[in-house]
Every structure is written in structure tokens, then in C-alpha cells.
Amino acid sequence: MTDRTDPQGLPLDPASVATLAERGLEFRPASLEGEAGEAYIRAVGHGFLEESISEERVEGFRRAMTAWRSAGVFDPASANPLSPVGTIGVQVLDLTVEPDRTLPMHAISEVTVAGTHRRRGIARAMLTGELRAAKAAGTPIAGLTVSEATIYGRYGFSPATTLAHWTIDTRRVQLTGPRPTGRYDAISREQALADAQHLHDRARRARPGEVGAWPMSWESLLGLLPGSKDTEKVRVVRYTDAAGGVRGLLVYTLKSHERDYAQHTLRVQHLLTDGAEGHAAMWRFALEHDLTTTVTTWNTAPDEPLLWMVGDQRGIQREEMDHHWLRILDVPAVLAARTYRVPGAVRLRVSDPLGLAAGEWVFRVLADGAAHLEPVGSPEGGGDPGEAGEGADGVATVSLDVATLSSMFLGGVRAGTLHAAGRILADPASVRWLDATFAPLVPPLLSLWY
Template identity: 40%
Template sequence: MADLDARDVPVDPTSQERLSASRLEYRVVDLSDPAQLRGFARADARGFLDKEPDDETIRVMGEMMSGRRNIGVYAPGADLPVATVDSWVTPMTVPGDAGAHLDMWAISIVTVAATHRRRGIARNLLEGELRAAASAGVPIAGLTATEATIYGRYGFGPAIPVSRVRVDARRAGGVTLPAADGATTVEYLEPEALLAALGEVHERARLDRPGDIPGWPLRWRRMAGLVPGDERSRAVRGVRAVDADGGTRGVLAYTLDELPDEFGADFAIRHLDAETPEALRALWAFAVNHDLIRTVHADLRPIDDPLPWLVANQRAVQTTVHDHGWLRILDVPAVLGARSYRAPLDLVLRVSDPLGLAEGSWRLRVGQDGKGVIDVTTDAPDVELGVDALSSLYLGGVSAPTLRAAGRISASAETAAAIQNAFGTAAAPALTIWY
């Protein structure tokens, strides 16, 4: 885990000055103050179209957000902020040996009240977060976006695409497991055991998945159906995949949504994590082969999830790929030096940045050992690109030839292919949670 505590980083003075000129106060929110906590929680609910939070919901949110850097923007004399954002520093897995990671400034709860749109507040929130992260020495920022058209202007690039899948269980023909998988079994879990398994399996599994980050207690409580006020909590069920030694190697939290016109249900996956291929196959078989199921639904699956190859009829699996994890590089040498590469490479990158944080030219040399050496250079560039495009390329989940074809990077076809050979990964990056 990162040593830096984002709560120790002061508000960005540039954003503070800009918002002050509009008679808006931009400050860290003290969640130990019940009135400030209530206002922040209410603003969060308003921004994400949730119902007004009750006292217990506010308490639980405060418990989660107390470990984060919470920022509010306030109109004169108001207790309820007109805008919010929170952030924390977390390890993000990067390509390399198991457990290789990079400290990331995670950004969440970005809201602006409908009464205060188009006043530059969102710009100052996002730019303020990026300047604060850079000033603290954090080399990259990340977020998951409810809207896809907002964050590119600040240098973020979609870097971790994921799949939303829908399986017609009646047409799929079932999942037939290899005989060797017989040692892996599936067992039901009680809610508290499900809660423990969700956190434990994710923490181990994420170490092998570039792009993934640790979860937090409230997330696992929500997935396990143990959060007060969650109307679907009583419908949550859970199972685990157990190996021959009795170890938990996979976990699945789900609900069964009854069909209105027949005896049956749709199987909705809330969270699915697996450390081994055997555990993943066992959990997919449990879902798809479940009695009386019409469809199985899941989101946030890696784009190379083997599900279509597990069922007898691939046409029963509908897959929709969508953006999920967005990254924003702040320190090019630190970021490029943190990961391993699949092929040797020697090229000069010219990076443009609307905020100037990652602007510059660097030579990246990758040897046969997959390690990169990055130096500042004045040599002519082999590739020119924005920080958003470099951020998209970073984990290997977005193709350099694709970005070249879209006009997002300027390079020869040969150079784009060489970048792809070096940056590409055997397994697709993954981010199995929202934050």
C-alpha cells in the first residue's frame, strides 16, 4: 500500500483562488463534524440521483470516507456543498511480476449541483486534484466515469475497457468442465462469510491483473448485502470456489430476479472474482447451469473473459465492451519505468499536456529483460501524442495501431506496431470495481 496519505495534501491554491473570485469556498471537508458529514453525504446523493440519505446511511458513508481527502465547494453561508470530490492514494497493479504496482491518485464522488453548472467548478475540481497529486509526487491519477465525455479535456484517457455480458442460459447449452476440474467444488456462503471471501479473494487476485486496485470494507459489505438501507440486500446470495486443499480460490455474489410471467429468474452477478482458471470456470458453470434461470448478467468482466468458450453455443453470449478505468499520467518517467514490457523498444516520445504536468520529450529504451530506461531528450520524436493517448496505451488495453488509425497518435505504421508489441500484455487489463 502507498505510504502517502492524501489527507495530508492541502487544497490546490490555483483552484482555490479561481473559485474564490466567484465567491465560492473550496476547502477540505471535516467529516468528523456531523453537520459537514451530513452536507457532504447529501450532496453526494443529489449528484448521483440517489434518495435523501438517512442517518444510518450517512454514518456508514462517513465511516468509508473518513480515510479519504474530501473536498467541497460552498456558496456563501451554505452548509450543503454545491460540488464535491474525494481522493486517496492506492496501489494499481501494472504489467510485470505478480504484485508490481504504481501508486495512483484515485478520484471519486465528482459532483456539481444542477444549480451551479457551467461556472468552471468541475474544471477547478479536476484540475485541482491533478495539481495536488502531482505536487505530492503521485505519478498517475485514475477514475471510473459515469459520463464518458467529461474527462478527456483534463488529460484522462480510457485505459481499461471491460465487458458487459448477457447469457441466454436456455440457449447456451451449459458449461461442461474439464475432468481435471473435478477437484474444485462450489459451496454456498452465509452473508458474513461472503463478506470475508469477497475481500480476501479480490486482494489476492488483483495482484495478477494490471489495472486493478484494492477494494475497501464498505464496498464488500455492499456486495454482500450487509449495508443498511440497501433494498436488495435480502436478495443477495453467495458461493465460493474451493480447491482440493480446501482453499477459497473464487467468490461470486449474486441476486435472483424473479420473472413476472413464469416460474424462474434472471441471475444477476454483483461481483465475481477468481484467482485460478479452475475457480473461474466453476463459478461460471454454477451461474449458467443453474436451474430455472433465463439469463445471466454480469458487468466489469475483462474483455478476454473465457465465458464464450465455456458454453456450447457462443451465440447465446452477448458481449458489450465499454470504457471503465480512466488513467491520467502525471510523471512520464516514473510511470513508464514502473512496468515491464513484452518486447525490446527504442523510441522518442513527444507528449503534449493541456496542464503542462506531463509535457516533454523522452527516449524509452526497453531491453531484452523487459525493463525500461527513460531519459529526457531533445532528439526528433518517433511518436507524438497527447497525455490522454499515452495514458490509454499504458496498461496495454488499447492498441497503438488503433489509436494511430483514429488520428490520436502521430507515428509510422511500423512504430505503432512496435509500441503495441512492447506495451501489449498476454492478459487484458482489468478493473473489477467502481470507485
């Protein structure tokens, strides 16, 4: 387990506080208690277009957000000075970078700006401030999941994992995978809590891109907090193997067809499994559910084995999208945290528009897969990433920006793809080596939102 920084004790970035103060705004930690806490929670809800927020839902939000350090930007001249015009929350989570290897990650959430205060630099001040605060605290990487994909690239974030939305025609696919020998049990959401926590913790340690759960995370995801929506529709099935071990949990809802009762849609909310048997068993339960002709899922892994457990792959419609956006803050600490596949070396020249991770290193992969980074320069700020070529030490130079390196890090995006897109400047041999050495042991995935 990596060391963790308590976000509650993490001070706000003084430069961002000063910048916003010059514009007549106050950037300060936000309490979640009392009238001020309710105003903050309602501002977050409104920022994500919640239609109405009941008192019960306010309490649910409060419990879910307790583990996060929340901060707000306040306008003392506004009609409601208790209500923030900008919000942001952070938590330090364990990011899996390779099976059984983790890094502390500055997870960012709750990012909203009121429509009345757009184009005033609030988002920039909050996000750059959090990145500087994380860097100062020694947290080597930041991450977020995004509702709007056009905002965060300018701050050095870039997609490192994808997920896929699947729509499965159960009349067509014809399961050919293994048949379970254990048993299924329908259980309550309350009964599922401990199983969900256990199964997720085991799975996330083996999958790059996953994060450790935070307090109240599974209570929130299972709809156990006050004010949770549509909880009466949520069903849970558990799979136990012949030896009595819990190997799978399926959290799902059913939606009826507008005309034909025998054509329900089963929506997979969460599929948590431990091992191939439980995984196959949970999919078989979903695809063979009575009165159901369609199964949908929102967080399918890029290497999902179900595709090879059906007779007709064309019965599965797949739509891929970006999901986990990462932002490296300390290049040597991050690159040294995982192992690599092929020995070799390049001169790595990294530019950074915010100047937080810019630098030049000889990046060397040893015979045992460990990485060693030797600094050879300290370029400041952003600018052009430079030219490909050979350094004075005879090592080929690879130039890229911090966002590109953040996408490459877990191995989910190939260097060759980024080179073809003009995001990496390097000679062909170096690109081939980067492709080979950054190849992941397991394809990265993040199965949650935060």
C-alpha cells in the first residue's frame, strides 16, 4: 500500500486564492454541515443539472462527499453569498498501475462553475491550484473522470483508459461459454455491500487504471444513501462456487418494453467477479434472464471475454469512449512505479504547459523490467516538445508533452498510435521500442466514476 495524503489537511493553493481574490471572489474550503453545507451540495447538484434536490438527497450527498476535501469559490456580492459559484473536491486514492502495484493519486471531482460566472477564470484557478497543491504535497499523479471531454486537456490531462457501452441482443448471441456449477442467490442491496467491497478490492488490485474505494463509495453506488434515485428498481444476484466462495455479484435493473412484456432490457449497473468461473456465471445469468431480449452495460472492459463466449459476435453492438483521464505531476516517480517489457533506453523530453512536470531524462529499462530515470536537463514551462534525434550521449530522443505521456503510461494507448497522430516526435525504432516496452500485463480499465 502506498503512502496517502489526507486531503482534509491539504491547503488550497495560495496563487489560486490570490488570483480569484483579485477578481472579487473567495476561494476557500467548504463545510458540508449546516446551511452552508446544504448550499454547497445544492450548487454541486445544480452544476450537474440535477432537476431538484430534496432534503433527503442533500443528506445522501453529504454522506457521500464526507471523505472528499471540498472547496468552493464564493462571490460576496451575489444574491446568495453562501452558495458557491464554483466547486471542486479532492481525495487521495490508490491508483493501480500494474497488478499489485499502486501510486497515490490526487483524484479530482465535483468540478462545477455556475452559469452566472462563466468565463471568469474560475475553473482554471481551481484546477491549476489543485495540481500545484498535489505537486507540493508530493502526490505524483492526478486523475479525474469527465462529464465534458473538451475542458481538461489544456491542464495536461489525457485519457489513459477507455470503456465500452455494449448492447447485446440475447436472441442472437447464443452463449457458448462454460456452465456454472455453483449457485445463484437474489440478495438485498444491504446484503450485497460487504461482497461488493471485497470483490472490488480484489479486482482493482489486479487491473491497471482502477482505484481503491473511498468511504461510502459502495453505499452510494448501491443506492444505500438517503435520497438515492430509483433504488426500488435495483436488483442484486450473487454467485457462490461449489466450495462456498463468493465469486460474482451482478447489480442490475429491468426496463419494460413499451409494447411487448417479453422484451425487457436488463441494464447491468455493476458486474463484480473474482475469477473466470464467477465472470462467466454472472454473464450467463444476465443473458438468459426470463422475459428479456436486450442486455446493456456501460463499463465493459477492452478485453471482456464475453465476446468469445457467444456464437455470434455481431449480436453485440459496441461503442467505445474515453473514461479515466490522468495527469502526471512527477515523471520519475510515476514511470518508476511500474515495470516494462523490453530493455532499452531513450532520451525522454517532456514539455508541460503548466511547468509542473517538464524535464529531460534518460529513461532506461533494465533487464528485470525496472525503470531508471537520469535527469539531463530541466526545461521550464511549456512550449514545443522539441525535435526527434540523438542526444550527446548517443541515446535517441523522444519528445512529447505531459498529456501524451499520461495517456501512454498504463499501456492503454500505444506510442505508435500517438506518433501517427503527431503527438510524439521520435524515430521509428524508438517508437517500436516504446510500443513493446510499455505494453501492459493487463489492459487498463476504470470500472467506476468518481
